[in-house]
Amino acid sequence: MTPTKSIRKKCLDCSYDNSKEITNCPDTECALYTLRLGKKQGDFSPIKAIRIKCLWCMDGNAYEVNLCPSDTCSLWPFRSGKNHRHKGNRDNIRAYEIPQKA
Numbered sequence: 001m002t003p004t005k006s007i008r009k010k011c012l013d014c015s016y017d018n019s020k021e022i023t024n025c026p027d028t029e030c031a032l033y034t035l036r037l038g039k040k041q042g043d044f045s046p047i048k049a050i051r052i053k054c055l056w057c058m059d060g061n062a063y064e065v066n067l068c069p070s071d072t073c074s075l076w077p078f079r080s081g082k083n084h085r086h087k088g089n090r091d092n093i094r095a096y097e098i099p100q101k102a
């Protein structure tokens with residue numbers, strides 16, 4: 001699943017699988033808002049928008065985002081702001097690693 005598709009899936013989950021509800025979403029402050037229709041548009045890239053959404057979800061705590069146990073959430077693979085689909089990028093591989101406390 002691409003980041004854009006994962007956003008669309010998240011919006012469907014948020015709107016009880018009702019496309020009209022997504023189109024008419026009143027939450028213009030949501031980081032996914034401009035990408036909710038499944039098209040790349042808006043101020044943020046899909047990856048950046050997902051990162052912002054995940055930080056919002058975890059009260060701004062990046063460590064908790066990395067530890068997020070909700071792997072059924074469609075945003076989960078991209079929660080660290082990296083796209084694992086870009087093979088060979090070490091940073092992207094690290095995005096899947098759970099950070100160790102110092």
Ligand code: SF4
Pocket residue numbers: 010011012014015021022025026027030031032033034036
């Ligand atoms: S833009 Fe945000 S609030 Fe609106 S449907 Fe998507 S996830 Fe839900």
Ligand code: SF4
Pocket residue numbers: 053054055057058065068069070073074075076077079
């Ligand atoms: S992946 Fe985790 S932190 Fe991100 S939106 Fe889903 S539940 Fe929240």
